[in-house]
Structure formats: C-alpha cells, structure tokens
Amino acid sequence: MDSIPLEVVYKNMYSEYPEILEVKDLCEILGYGKKKVYQLVKEGQLKKIPCGRTIKVAKVTVIDFVLQCAQK
Template identity: 65%
Template sequence: MDMMLIESMYQKVYSGYPELLEVKDLCRMLGYERKKVYRLINEGQIKRIPCGRKIKVAKASVIEFVLQCAQK
C-alpha cells in the first residue's frame, strides 16, 4: 500500500474516529449494516483485535480494507 495515501486517509477521512473501533463505528465509517460488518470480520477481510467478547478493530485495518476495495 502507498503509505502517503494511507496517512492521508488517516488524517483527513477518518480523523474523527478513535484508534480502536467497535462494530457501530465500522457501520458508520463504511455505511454498512451490522450484519455485513460482522460478515467481513468473520471472513477475515477486516482484521479484528482479540478483546474478550467485544470486537475491536484498528482504524488502520479499516483504511487498508477500503483501499483494497478501491483497487478492485
């Protein structure tokens, strides 16, 4: 991935979101329903961070997912 593009998205597009995201944050960021977000996480398309029973995702993982989708 182009590091400048990732950094740009990190600062401009998703700057208002915390570094560790919950499913509700992902739904807002991506515009997807909860069911689709859970599916993406379970399929490994978005990497999750083990955190007990809660699902946490690093903001960098979401940006990587978005950039990969844009390249398809």
C-alpha cells in the same frame, strides 16, 4: 496527477473516529449494517483485535480495507 502520500491518507481519513473502532463505528464508516460487518470480521477481511467477545478493529485496518476496495 501526483498521488497523496500514504502517511497523509492514514492521518486524515476518518480523523473524527478513535484509533480503535467498535461495530457501530464500522457501520457508520463503511455504510454497512451490523450483519455485514460481522461477516467481514468472520471472513478475516477486517482483522479484529482480541478483546473477549467484543469486536474492536484498528482504524488503520479499516483504511486498508477501504483503499483495497477502491482499487478493485
């Protein structure tokens, strides 16, 4: 079976979401509660975009996280 090129994966995964995600989006995508999302950001597993006290994460970061988790 041929693997799907990464460009296609990044273009199509979570295409209904904006390029910059907020905590509520992260909770929906990952299926986690707010507490777990905050923990992932604090531990550096999800790299946040500096934006004051608001947590914002690039969608590409979330896709990388999901793909890494799928390989474990």
